[in-house]
Amino acid sequence: MIYFTIYLKNLNNGTGYIDIPLENDQLVKDYLQFLDLGIRAYKPYPVAEAGKSRGGPGSIVINLADIAAIVSVAPH
Numbered sequence: 001m002i003y004f005t006i007y008l009k010n011l012n013n014g015t016g017y018i019d020i021p022l023e024n025d026q027l028v029k030d031y032l033q034f035l036d037l038g039i040r041a042y043k044p045y046p047v048a049e050a051g052k053s054r055g056g057p058g059s060i061v062i063n064l065a066d067i068a069a070i071v072s073v074a075p076h
Helices: 026-037
Strands: 002-008 017-022 045-047 058-060 067-073
Touching: 002 026, 017 045, 026 067
Parallel strands: none
Antiparallel strands: 002 017, 002 067, 045 058
């Protein structure tokens, strides 16, 4: 599990970013490929299970062109 802070263009939530734990670093790999080659990935990224949540596994889909920056923090 890796914690990400993703800054998005035109996100009107008062802060401009979202914090989300993801299962792996595939989003960063796809984003770097998008920056280098312009290839866009249209796929869901698995969200890590947060504690004792009752719901099933989730996913998130982000338009790579809307990302302004990504910061990642590995859990301690």
